[in-house]
Amino acid sequence: MSAPSAIQRQVAVLGATGSIGSSALDVIARHPHRFRATLLAAGHNVGALLELCRIHRPRHAVVADTSSFAALRDGLRDLGLDTQAHSGDAVLDQLAAGPDCDTVVAAVVGAAGLSSTLAAARAGKRLLLANKESLVLAGELVMAAAQANGGEIIPIDSEHNAIFQCLRSSAGSAGIRRLLLTASGGPFRGWDRNRLADVTREQALAHPKWSMGPKISIDSATMMNKGLEVIEAHHLFSIPNERIDILVHPQSLVHSLVEFIDGSTLAQLGLPDMRTSLAVGLGWPERIESGVAGLDLLQNRQLEFEAPDMLAFPCLRLARDALVAGGTVPAILNAANEIAVSAFLQGRVGFLAIPALVETTLNALPHAPACSLESLLAADQAARDYTEQSILRGAFPA
Numbered sequence: 001m002s003a004p005s006a007i008q009r010q011v012a013v014l015g016a017t018g019s020i021g022s023s024a025l026d027v028i029a030r031h032p033h034r035f036r037a038t039l040l041a042a043g044h045n046v047g048a049l050l051e052l053c054r055i056h057r058p059r060h061a062v063v064a065d066t067s068s069f070a071a072l073r074d075g076l077r078d079l080g081l082d083t084q085a086h087s088g089d090a091v092l093d094q095l096a097a098g099p100d101c102d103t104v105v106a107a108v109v110g111a112a113g114l115s116s117t118l119a120a121a122r123a124g125k126r127l128l129l130a131n132k133e134s135l136v137l138a139g140e141l142v143m144a145a146a147q148a149n150g151g152e153i154i155p156i157d158s159e160h161n162a163i164f165q166c167l168r169s170s171a172g173s174a175g176i177r178r179l180l181l182t183a184s185g186g187p188f189r190g191w192d193r194n195r196l197a198d199v200t201r202e203q204a205l206a207h208p209k210w211s212m213g214p215k216i217s218i219d220s221a222t223m224m225n226k227g228l229e230v231i232e233a234h235h236l237f238s239i240p241n242e243r244i245d246i247l248v249h250p251q252s253l254v255h256s257l258v259e260f261i262d263g264s265t266l267a268q269l270g271l272p273d274m275r276t277s278l279a280v281g282l283g284w285p286e287r288i289e290s291g292v293a294g295l296d297l298l299q300n301r302q303l304e305f306e307a308p309d310m311l312a313f314p315c316l317r318l319a320r321d322a323l324v325a326g327g328t329v330p331a332i333l334n335a336a337n338e339i340a341v342s343a344f345l346q347g348r349v350g351f352l353a354i355p356a357l358v359e360t361t362l363n364a365l366p367h368a369p370a371c372s373l374e375s376l377l378a379a380d381q382a383a384r385d386y387t388e389q390s391i392l393r394g395a396f397p398a
């Protein structure tokens with residue numbers, strides 16, 4: 001338990017019932033004098049949200065699904081809590097920007113997290129950003145909103161959190177030669193494309209190193225996750241695509257590296273547990289206990305590195321091309337991927353349909369400059385509709 005500190009951070013955990021949300025609440029609960037979870041938000045799992053409210057006693061609980069409002073309100077009353085119940089996206093944005101939190105853990109999955117991420121950035125909150133899709137979809141807008149309003153963004157994605165830490169070794173970004181994002185390679189590392197045709201949902205969900213929500217687990221299996229992370233790194237650190245390399249590192253102990261122009265390469269290492277990144281984000285610039293053990297390199301003697309297989313995992317190419325094209329293209333990539341992953345998880349399409357659907361949608365839709373949030377959201381919606389139609393018609397090559 002930490003010593004009492006003068007300022008207690010008031011933390012909103014958006015996506016509280018998810019994998020990142022529960023890791024964040026674990027770290028928060030270790031430091032009751034430092035942090036208080038004042039707002040917990042979830043998609044529709046009211047039972048899990050109520051259980052978290054019982055433990056953390058937030059001021060506000062929000063369920064996105066409006067039809068679940070009465071269940072949340074009545075459940076809070078039955079527990080004898082004075083937590084206020086809310087539902088819907090608009091109120092979540094208001095609360096994330098409001099006076100009852102100074103720190104926001106953005107851990108909603110998918111583009112559904114953009115609105116609350118932007119609201120928190122515009123309100124100048126400390127933003128612990130796990131929701132990478134909001135940067136893929138609207139990276140310029142999110143970064144500009146935080147900058148214009150004095151907010152700080154601390155990346156929670158382990159690779160970007162590692163880079164965030166490595167970059168604190170020098171002033172400015174002029175000395176960076178390249179970023180090296182590590183990738184576990186997912187459950188199908190070393191498989192060729194033919195073998196990937198028949199993989200099952202269970203095989204794809206079984207990540208060898210990280211325990212995560214279903215969407216990011218499938219993204220890791222297709223390696224779209226690493227493609228999204230290249231785009232994420234570009235926005236967070238203002239580094240172009242050609243200076244962001246991907247290094248497959250199956251042990252998942254080196255979380256990423258930065259090479260500087262003087263020949264130094266700095267890396268951050270640790271066990272694969274997201275509580276480390278979250279503790280960095282919550283405590284920064286202080287280091288705080290996270291519950292994660294240190295890394296014993298005598299027990300983990302092998303650190304291997306290999307190049308990614310761009311043929312077996314075409315999502316890497318699609319994401320890099322989308323970053324280079326810019327405008328609405330990353331939004332189209334992200335939306336098509338969300339629909340394709342969801343269809344795969346529902347057993348409606350096979351594994352190789354995921355890259356095929358994303359590519360089909362990218363080829364079909366017009367690429368426009370991303371001049372506004374409206375144009376990005378329109379591209380997102382058009383890509384969702386087009387991908388859904390392709391699935392219904394079976395019109396994709398896989």
Ligand code: NAD
Nearest residue numbers: 015016017018019020042043064108109112130131212213
């Ligand atoms: P998850 O599926 O475990 O949890 C998602 C959370 O979002 C749940 O609490 C769900 O109720 C909530 N949610 C869904 N739709 C919502 C909506 N419309 N409004 C409010 N809440 C909503 O996902 P996760 O693995 O925790 O991932 C969350 C985000 O963090 C993703 O963007 C993912 O890419 C990123 N991330 C996760 C990890 C990890 O280790 N899990 C690592 C790096 C980045």
Ligand code: MG
Nearest residue numbers: 157158159229
């Ligand atoms: Mg990551």
